[in-house]
Amino acid sequence: MQKKWQLENGVRIVTERIPYFRSVSVGLWFSAGSVYENINDNGMSHFIEHILFKGTKTRTAKEIARAMDSVGGQLNAFTAKECTCYYSNVMDKHLALALDILSDMVLNSVMDPGDIEKEKGVILEEILMYEDSPEDLVSELLGKALLGPHPLGNPILGNRQFVQGITRDRLLSFLNEKYSPHNLVVSVAGNFDEQQAVDLIRKHFGSWQNRPVDIDIPQPGYQSQNLFRWKDIEQVHLCFGYPGINLGHNDIYPLMIFNNLFGGGMSSRLFQNIREDRGLVYSIFSYPSFYICGGKFTVYACMKPSQAKNVADLVMEEIQKVTTQGVNRDEFETAREQLKGNYILSLESSGSRMNAIGRSELLLGILRTPEEILEKIDNTTIDDVIRAACSILDPNRRAVAVVGCENVLEGCCIQN
Numbered sequence: 001m002q003k004k005w006q007l008e009n010g011v012r013i014v015t016e017r018i019p020y021f022r023s024v025s026v027g028l029w030f031s032a033g034s035v036y037e038n039i040n041d042n043g044m045s046h047f048i049e050h051i052l053f054k055g056t057k058t059r060t061a062k063e064i065a066r067a068m069d070s071v072g073g074q075l076n077a078f079t080a081k082e083c084t085c086y087y088s089n090v091m092d093k094h095l096a097l098a099l100d101i102l103s104d105m106v107l108n109s110v111m112d113p114g115d116i117e118k119e120k121g122v123i124l125e126e127i128l129m130y131e132d133s134p135e136d137l138v139s140e141l142l143g144k145a146l147l148g149p150h151p152l153g154n155p156i157l158g159n160r161q162f163v164q165g166i167t168r169d170r171l172l173s174f175l176n177e178k179y180s181p182h183n184l185v186v187s188v189a190g191n192f193d194e195q196q197a198v199d200l201i202r203k204h205f206g207s208w209q210n211r212p213v214d215i216d217i218p219q220p221g222y223q224s225q226n227l228f229r230w231k232d233i234e235q236v237h238l239c240f241g242y243p244g245i246n247l248g249h250n251d252i253y254p255l256m257i258f259n260n261l262f263g264g265g266m267s268s269r270l271f272q273n274i275r276e277d278r279g280l281v282y283s284i285f286s287y288p289s290f291y292i293c294g295g296k297f298t299v300y301a302c303m304k305p306s307q308a309k310n311v312a313d314l315v316m317e318e319i320q321k322v323t324t325q326g327v328n329r330d331e332f333e334t335a336r337e338q339l340k341g342n343y344i345l346s347l348e349s350s351g352s353r354m355n356a357i358g359r360s361e362l363l364l365g366i367l368r369t370p371e372e373i374l375e376k377i378d379n380t381t382i383d384d385v386i387r388a389a390c391s392i393l394d395p396n397r398r399a400v401a402v403v404g405c406e407n408v409l410e411g412c413c414i415q416n
Contacts, residue, residue: 002357002367005198010182011205013198014357014367016189018350024095024190025354026197027087028102029362032178034154035081035293036215043123043158044174046079047166050123052086053077054115056108059101061115067101075101079156082291083362089351092191096200103204106179113168120163127157134237134403135283135300137229142239142298142401145225152220152294180210187358190350217293226400228407236404237302240315242392244288244295248364253339253380254388255288255297260335261327262286262318262389263299267334269318270299278314280307292363297392308408316395323390332382340377344370 005013032045055061068075073090075098086105088098130136140155147153184205188197222243245251263270263286270284284301303311346352347370357367402409 002369003194004361004367007181007202007206009206009208010180010184011201011208012185012361013201014185014187014361015192015194015197016353016357017192017194018189018353019191021191021350022092023089023350024092024098024188024192025087025089025350026095026098026102027085027187027354027358028106029185029187029358030084030179031082031183031362032084033080033082034156034158035151035217035291036178037151037154041162041170041174042154043156043162044166044171045084045178046156046158047119047123047163048171048175049077049079049084049086050119051111051116051171052105052109054119055110055112056104057110058108059104064101064105067097071097073098081152081154081156082293083359085355085358087351087354095188095192095197099200099204107204107208111168111171116166116168116171120166123157123163124160127160127163130157134231134233134235135302137231138237138239138300138401138403139298141227141229141403142241142399143296145227145401146222146241146243146296146399147220147294148223148225150220150294151217152291176210177213181205181208182211185358185362187354187361189353189357220294222294222397222399224397224399226402226409228402228409230405230407231403232405233403234304234405235302236305236308236402236406236408238300238308238312238408239401240299241399241401242297242394243397244297244392245290245388246295247290247292249290249295251384251388251391252290253377254384255392257332257335257339257377257380258322258327258385258389259286259288259297260338261331261385262322264335265338269321269331270301270315273318274301274311274314280311280314284311305404305406305408308402312408319393319395322386323393326386327382327389329382332385335385336377336380340374343373343377 002016037044071094075088077086086102090098143153186201262268274284275281281301281303286299288297289295299315301311360367
């Protein structure tokens with residue numbers, strides 16, 4: 001059963017007790033991510049996520065790692081567009097240790113200048129690794145083409161110039177602005193005593209006092225640009241992007257069902273027609289992205305440059321079929337069952353349950369049980385799916401991004 005609490009200082013707690021598990025997962029979710037950054041501090045949330053692992057007033061970085069390894073647990077973090085999460089997965093009897101380490105990292109980080117300088121090198125290597133991935137590069141380029149200067153298009157890692165120039169004072173200032181009790185959700189899932197968990201969280205965070213600097217993120221003013229980035233590689237990486245829908249929108253499940261049948265799996269139209277039947281690509285797929293301030297729908301393919309026009313035309317042909325002919329009953333029902341199965345299978349661990357309830361509470365302020373979500377999927381009709389797809393796939397609102405050694409935009413990718 002899922003439950004919610006709130007401490008006097010604003011910290012929110014969400015839990016889901018699963019007594020037949022032998023593990024427990026706990027996450028600290030903050031409203032800190034690249035969407036809350038401007039051009040001068042883009043990459044700050046990600047840098048802070050790294051530096052909080054480098055030692056506290058009571059533990060060195062090595063002692064943090066040893067403490068978790070000594071109980072066979074996992075300790076990690078990630079930064080996304082709209083949140084940063086620090087989390088631990090441990091055996092159920094080690095929840096107190098996990099919360100002690102996580103709270104220590106967040107509240108007592110020393111941010112040693114020497115560690116900051118060393119971490120610059122680590123993050124610069126991460127940026128270089130990202131730049132070596134054309135699939136990631138074309139996704140980032142599509143964000144610029146579709147979102148323009150809106151902060152939703154900010155890269156999570158920032159850029160090399162920003163990382164090289166970062167200072168301890170800037171990190172501390174940003175941390176003080178974004179990390180506060182009112183911006184924190186603690187999520188716990190697995191086998192644990194609920195009252196003990198709440199008491200432990202109150203012990204570590206109950207006296208924390210800090211007021212956040214509120215930032216109102218506007219809706220994007222979507223654009224229809226076509227952008228190309230040269231890279232000396234053998235294939236062309238191509239993305240089509242369309243304005244999507246916000247997290248929490250009523251059409252989320254219709255759009256996810258449509259994505260499954262259109263390009264979200266091996267039985268989808270794009271995969272079967274363009275890869276299996278024609279052998280023109282190795283990788284082709286589509287996916288929706290949902291955020292509290294906007295969204296996008298992306299179609300991705302990679303192929304040799306000589307095949308780009310053919311692949312692009314076939315993608316447009318499949319989109320036109322959907323908007324003019326709709327979808328058939330069999331593929332709709334298959335895609336709906338696929339969505340239900342994927343959702344249930346994704347919940348088969350304490351970590352995935354912790355992620356689901358933590359993210360939902362932080363971004364939407366609500367919790368939905370698996371039964372409620374399955375009911376919403378079941379209540380989605382074929383007409384809902386067709387309506388959502390036609391609403392999204394507007395050729396006049398399409399953006400295009402290409403990464404490769406040849407600009408194949410002209411003449412093949414921008415025909416409506």
